[in-house]
Amino acid sequence: MNKVMLVGRLTRDPELRSLPSGKHVATFTVATNEYRGGNGERTEYHPCVAWDRLAEICGQFLTKGQLVDVEGRLQTRQWDDDAGKGHLQATGRASEEGRAKPSSRTSSG
Numbered sequence: 001m002n003k004v005m006l007v008g009r010l011t012r013d014p015e016l017r018s019l020p021s022g023k024h025v026a027t028f029t030v031a032t033n034e035y036r037g038g039n040g041e042r043t044e045y046h047p048c049v050a051w052d053r054l055a056e057i058c059g060q061f062l063t064k065g066q067l068v069d070v071e072g073r074l075q076t077r078q079w080d081d082d083a084g085k086g087h088l089q090a091t092g093r094a095s096e097e098g099r100a101k102p103s104s105r106t107s108s109g
Contacts, residue, residue: 010028049091
C-alpha cells in the first residue's frame, strides 16, 4: 500500500496551472516539524502536487502559512541533469481519493 498523510504548513501559495490538455495541476510545498526532545526541532519540506478538480480547490482555498492536511500517495522520479548528475525526488501526490485541505487541528503557532 502506498499512502501518505502529511500535516504541516504551506511554504507558499499553491501554484495553479492549466496544461495544454486542459488538465489543472497545483504544486505546493508542505513544511513539517519533528520534535527531538533536548535536540530541538527538525523541519522537513515536502513537495506536493494535486490534479484536476482537487488542484482547482487547492488554488482557491489554500494560502501560504496555512496548516493543511494532505493525503495521497508518494511518487518518486529520477533524472539526470545537463551535467550528468543524477537526481531523485519524492513528491506527495494528493488525489481525489485523498485530500488536501485546511487542517482542523489546532496549533499553537
